[in-house]
Amino acid sequence: xxxxxxxxxMILTTLAAWTVAxxxxxxxxxxxxxxxxxxxxxxxxxxxxxxxxWTLENYVEVWARSDYPRxxxxxxxxxxxxxxxxxxxxxxxxxxxxxxxxxxxxxLLMWMLSTxxxxxxxxxxxxxxxxxxxGLLDTRIGLVLVxxxxxxxxxxxxxxxxxxxxxxxxxxxxxxxGASLWNxxxxxxxxxxxxxxxxxxxxxxxxxxxxxxxxxxxTTTKAAPLSAFIASFSAPQGLFYAKLSAASAMAIxxxxxxxxxxxxxxxxxxxxxxVK
Amino acid sequence: xxxxxxxxxxxxxxxxxxxxxxxxxxITVATVNNGDMIRMQGLMDDFNAKHPDITVEWVTLEENVxxxxxxxxxxxxxxxxxVLTIGTYEVPIWGKQGWLASLNDLPADYDVDDILPAxxxxxxxxxxxxxxxxxxxxxxxxxxxxxxxxxxxxxPDAPTWADIEKAAAAMTNKDAEIYGVCLRGKAGxxxxxxxxxxxxxxxxxxxxxxxxxxxxxxxxxxxTLDFYLNLMNNYGPPGASNNxxxxxxxxxNQGKCGMWIDATVAASFVTGKDSTVADKVGFALxxxxxxxxxxxxxxAWSLAIPASSQKQEAxxxxxxxxxxxxxxALVASKEGWANVPPGTRTSLYENPEYQKVPxxxxxxxxxxxxxxxxxxxxxxxxxxxxxxxIPEFAGVATTVGEIFSAALAxxxxxxxxxxxxxAAVAEEMKAAGYIQ
Numbered sequence: 001x002x003x004x005x006x007x008x009x010m011i012l013t014t015l016a017a018w019t020v021a022x023x024x025x026x027x028x029x030x031x032x033x034x035x036x037x038x039x040x041x042x043x044x045x046x047x048x049x050x051x052x053x054w055t056l057e058n059y060v061e062v063w064a065r066s067d068y069p070r071x072x073x074x075x076x077x078x079x080x081x082x083x084x085x086x087x088x089x090x091x092x093x094x095x096x097x098x099x100x101x102x103x104x105x106x107x108l109l110m111w112m113l114s115t116x117x118x119x120x121x122x123x124x125x126x127x128x129x130x131x132x133x134x135g136l137l138d139t140r141i142g143l144v145l146v147x148x149x150x151x152x153x154x155x156x157x158x159x160x161x162x163x164x165x166x167x168x169x170x171x172x173x174x175x176x177x178g179a180s181l182w183n184x185x186x187x188x189x190x191x192x193x194x195x196x197x198x199x200x201x202x203x204x205x206x207x208x209x210x211x212x213x214x215x216x217x218x219t220t221t222k223a224a225p226l227s228a229f230i231a232s233f234s235a236p237q238g239l240f241y242a243k244l245s246a247a248s249a250m251a252i253x254x255x256x257x258x259x260x261x262x263x264x265x266x267x268x269x270x271x272x273x274x275v276k
Numbered sequence: 277x278x279x280x281x282x283x284x285x286x287x288x289x290x291x292x293x294x295x296x297x298x299x300x301x302x303i304t305v306a307t308v309n310n311g312d313m314i315r316m317q318g319l320m321d322d323f324n325a326k327h328p329d330i331t332v333e334w335v336t337l338e339e340n341v342x343x344x345x346x347x348x349x350x351x352x353x354x355x356x357x358x359v360l361t362i363g364t365y366e367v368p369i370w371g372k373q374g375w376l377a378s379l380n381d382l383p384a385d386y387d388v389d390d391i392l393p394a395x396x397x398x399x400x401x402x403x404x405x406x407x408x409x410x411x412x413x414x415x416x417x418x419x420x421x422x423x424x425x426x427x428x429x430x431x432p433d434a435p436t437w438a439d440i441e442k443a444a445a446a447m448t449n450k451d452a453e454i455y456g457v458c459l460r461g462k463a464g465x466x467x468x469x470x471x472x473x474x475x476x477x478x479x480x481x482x483x484x485x486x487x488x489x490x491x492x493x494x495x496x497x498x499x500t501l502d503f504y505l506n507l508m509n510n511y512g513p514p515g516a517s518n519n520x521x522x523x524x525x526x527x528x529n530q531g532k533c534g535m536w537i538d539a540t541v542a543a544s545f546v547t548g549k550d551s552t553v554a555d556k557v558g559f560a561l562x563x564x565x566x567x568x569x570x571x572x573x574x575x576a577w578s579l580a581i582p583a584s585s586q587k588q589e590a591x592x593x594x595x596x597x598x599x600x601x602x603x604x605a606l607v608a609s610k611e612g613w614a615n616v617p618p619g620t621r622t623s624l625y626e627n628p629e630y631q632k633v634p635x636x637x638x639x640x641x642x643x644x645x646x647x648x649x650x651x652x653x654x655x656x657x658x659x660x661x662x663x664x665x666i667p668e669f670a671g672v673a674t675t676v677g678e679i680f681s682a683a684l685a686x687x688x689x690x691x692x693x694x695x696x697x698x699a700a701v702a703e704e705m706k707a708a709g710y711i712q
Contacts, residue, residue, distance in 0.1 A: 038550075039522075039526070039550070040526050040529060040530065040550060043522060043523055043526045044526070044530075065314060066336075124348065125348065125351075125352065128348055128349075128352055128354065129352055132352060132353075132354050137354060137356055138356065216337070216341055216345070217344070217345060217348065220304050220306070220333075220335045220356050220357065221304060221333040221334070221335055224335070228335075228337070231337050231338050231341055232309055232335075232336035232337060232338075233309060234309060234338035234339070234341075235308070235309045235310055240522065
C-alpha cells in the first residue's frame with residue numbers, strides 16, 4: 001500500500017524537484033534564449049533578459065552559412081548506425097555474461113569499463129593512423145565503427161544489468177522446449193528486455209549524437225556531423241555567443257525532441273530492476 | 277551492325293565521362309570562421325568560372341581545433357587538407373619542420389614583391405615563402421573623439437603610454453559607466469598575452485635573452501605589468517580579467533570605453549552598423565615609451581599548402597586566386613573598398629579609392645612599425661612580435677596568461693605574478709631542453 005503523503009509534503013517535494021530540474025536545465029535554457037539575442041545583448045554585463053534585443057537573425061545567418069541538412073543527416077547515420085551495430089554485439093555479449101558467467105566475467109566487465117577512463121586524446125594518433133591506412137578518414141562508416149567501440153562498454157554494462165533481472169529459469173524452460181540459442185535470445189530474452197534495450201539504445205544515440213572529439217578529429221567535409229557544425233561557428237576574434245548558441249540549439253533540437261517523446265521509455269528502462 | 281553502333285556510342289560517352297572525371301580535382305580548404313573568409317566563400321563563383329576543373333570544399337573549424345586537426349594530419353601524412361589557413365605563429369615553426377610546401381614558384385603576375393615587407397618577413401623561413409597572406413593586422417588605439425574633446429585633450433597620432441594614462445584618467449567617469457581604457461584581460465596566449473607581450477616590447481622587455489633564459493624577473497617586465505595593472509585597476513571596466521576581444525568590442529560599441537587598444541581589424545566593427553559610437557571614433561598608433569618600439573603586434577591569416585597534400589598544383593591555383601591583386605579588386609567591386617581584406621599588399625594602400633577608407637593609413641603605419649625579426653629593444657633569439665615562434669609557446673604563454681589574469685583580478689600582486697611566471701617558464705624551457 002502506498003504511504004499517505006501530506007499535501008504540504010507534496011508541495012515541498014514538487015517544488016524541490018522543479019528547482020533541481022530548472023538548475024539542470026538552466027544552461028540549455030540560457031543557450032536557447034541567447035540564440036535569439038543580438039551579439040551585443042548576448043555578452044552584456046550584467047546579463048540582459050527582459051531588456052534584451054530579440055532577433056531571429058542568428059538562425060537566418062547560421063542556416064545561410066552552412067549546409068545544415070548534410071550535417072544533420074551525417075549525425076543521424078552515425079548515431080543510429082553506431083547504436084544498432086553496438087546492440088548486435090552487446091546483446092549476445094551481455095547474455096553470455098549474465099546467464100553463462102565464467103570465473104573472470106566480473107573482471108572482464110571491469111576491464112571493459114576501465115577503457116572508458118582513458119582520455120581519448122591518448123589514442124588519437126594510433127586511431128588516426130589506422131583510419132588513414134584503411135581509408136576510413138572522413139567516412140560515416142569509420143565514425144560508426146569508432147563510436148560503436150567507444151560506447152560498447154556502456155551498452156554491455158547496461159544490458160548486463162537488465163538481463164541479470166530476468167529469471168534464468170524462463171530461458172531454461174525455452175531451452176527445454178527445444179529453442180535454439182538464437183531463438184532463445186531473439187524470441188525469449190529480447191522481448192522481455194525490451195524496456196532495457198530501448199533505454200540503452202536511446203542513451204547510446206544521445207551519447208553518439210553529442211560526441212565531439214572523434215567526430216571532429218576524424219572528419220573534414222563528407223562525414224562531418226553536427227558537432228563539427230557547432231565548432232565551425234567559433235571565430236578567431238572570440239566567441240560570438242549568439243550565433244554559436246543558435247548553431248548549438250539547431251544541433252541539439254532533434255535529440256531534445258527525441259528525448260522528450262521517449263522520456264517515459266527512458267526512465268522506465270533506467271529504473272528497470274531498481275526495485276525488486 | 278546496330279549493336280556495334282550502340283557499343284561505340286556507349287564507349288565514347290563512357291570515355292568522355294571518365295575523362296572529365298579525371299580532370300576534375302577536388303581540394304579541401306581548412307579555414308577559420310572570420311568575416312573575410314566567409315566573404316571569400318560567397319565569391320567562389322568567380323573562382324569556379326575561371327577554374328571549372330577545380331572543386332573547392334571547405335572545412336571551417338575553431339582556431340585551436342583547426343590547429344590540432346591540421347597538426348595531426350600533417351604529422352601522420354594524412355593528406356586530408358590541401359590548403360590551410362594558419363597564422364604567423366605557425367608558419368615559421370611548420371616551415372622549419374618541412375611541413376609546408378614552398379610557394380616560391382607562384383606565377384610572376386602574382387607579384388610577390390607587392391606583399392607588405394613586415395608580413396612577408398613573418399611568412400618566410402630561410403628564403404622560402406611558406407604561406408600567402410590573406411589578411412594582415414596589427415594593433416592600434418581606437419578612441420572616442422567626443423570624450424577626448426570634452427576632456428580638453430588631443431590624441432597624438434603616435435601617443436606614448438603616458439599620453440594614454442593621462443587620457444584614461446580624464447575620460448573615466450565610473451558613475452556614468454564610462455571607463456577610460458579597455459584592454460584584454462582574459463587568459464590565453466592569443467588573448468591577454470598577445471596584448472601584454474606586444475606592450476612589453478615597448479617597455480624594452482623580452483621573453484628570453486639570447487641564451488633562452490626567461491626574463492620575467494627583469495625590471496622591464498616589472499614596469500610593464502605595474503603599468504598595465506595600475507591603468508586597468510584605476511581606469512578599466514569592472515571584471516576586466518574576463519574581457520577578451522569580443523567583450524571589449526561590445527563595451528566600446530556600447531559607449532563604455534574611452535579607449536581600446538586592440539586589433540586593427542576592429543576598426544571596421546567600431547565604425548560599423550552595430551556601434552553606437554560609430555561617428556565618434558579616432559585612431560592612433562599603439563603607444564610607445566620612447567624606446568623605439570611600439571606596443572603593437574603583427575598577425576596575418578595566411579594560406580599554406582601542407583607538404584602531405586597530393587593536389588599541390590590545384591592548391592597553388594586556389595591560393596593564387598585568393599591572395600592576388602585581382603581578388604582585392606573583386607571584393608571591392610562587390611562589397612566596397614572598406615571590406616577588402618586589409619594589410620597584405622602595398623598596391624592596396626597606394627590605391628586612391630582605398631586611401632579614402634578612414635582607418636587605412638593607420639592600419640598600414642601600424643603594420644609597418646612592427647618587425648617580427650627584431651620585436652623589442654634588446655636582441656632576442658626568436659621571431660614574433662606578440663608571440664615567440666617556438667612550439668612550446670602556446671602552452672607556456674597560456675600559463676603565464678592565467679597568472680597575469682589572476683593578478684588583474686586582484687588575486688596576486690605584480691611581483692608575485694612575475695615570480696610565478698618566471699618559475700613556470702623556466703621549468704618549461706628546462707623540460708624542453710632550451711636551458712640546463
